[in-house]
């Protein structure tokens with residue numbers, strides 16, 4: 001082979017491996033239908049000659065640039081951080097470069113980012129969805145997209161067990177620990193999943209078990225837990241369920257400042273930060289890490305072959 005190594009093309013790799021050009025492409029793109037012996041033979045040549053397919057060549061053949069866009073809502077979100085951190089190694093291991101972008105809960109921003117990713121010929125996207133983001137905004141990406149936190153029909157979605165998690169927290173407090181005065185700090189109902197579904201689960205449980213509801217609702221932030229603590233404590237609860245880890249962290253700051261240590265706190269989430277609290281906090285694990293792993297694997301499968309869109313709900317579990 002007289003060419004310099006850096007100038008090798010897929011055609012050269014095909015010739016050296018004794019297979020067709022299309023087989024080399026399928027190996028590069030992780031097509032599961034390629035026989036293992038063929039894959040090994042081609043990969044040995046690729047490694048021997050340190051071959052990297054040029055991005056433009058890949059794109060011209062209709063493949064993306066081995067880029068995955070991950071659109072988070074907030075870079076400071078605890079839950080999204082956990083999910084993204086567990087996706088990244090899977091994408092890297094499969095040769096993809098992830099680009100992480102923030103939407104700040106803005107649907108037009110999501111659309112703008114998706115346009116940019118299309119221009120960059122990204123292969124696929126993971127979108128953390130939110131109230132007000134219509135599925136039509138994702139239409140171009142429908143078969144190369146995984147949505148997190150919202151069940152969009154016709155899309156592969158990874159959802160959290162919002163209602164089940166609250167029920168597990170309340171059942172634990174009411175049946176196992178015999179609490180009768182259980183407060184709740186949540187998110188406003190404008191936030192459909194974390195807000196409305198979890199709040200509804202709390203009020204339904206109170207109604208069924210004849211518990212006087214004591215709920216306060218605020219924003220999705222540490223400050224809410226801190227600022228709403230005083231109101232929820234007015235009714236002297238013996239236990240408080242927090243809709244998110246950030247809320248539990250804010251509440252914890254308030255309790256430690258006032259030196260209140262006779263209230264049981266349950267947080268719905270499970271971030272590493274909960275290990276460093278003043279008040280013993282029981283956790284209902286929503287499975288943020290699992291959600292990330294599911295999302296990455298689901299997207300890779302979708303990119304490799306036609307996979308039917310499905311909704312996966314990550315099971316929640318109480319961690320004591």
Ligand SMILES: O=P(O)(O)OC[C@H]1O[C@H](O[C@H]2O[C@H](CO)[C@@H](O)[C@H](O)[C@H]2O)[C@H](O)[C@@H](O)[C@@H]1O
Nearest residue numbers: 077078079080128129130149160194244245246
């Ligand atoms: O990460 P945190 O700030 O602690 O918030 C916890 C909740 O984050 C996620 O919900 C929020 O973002 C979603 C997109 O990731 C959005 O769809 C939802 O409306 C927001 O409330 C996560 O889905 C929840 O399970 C966490 O409790």
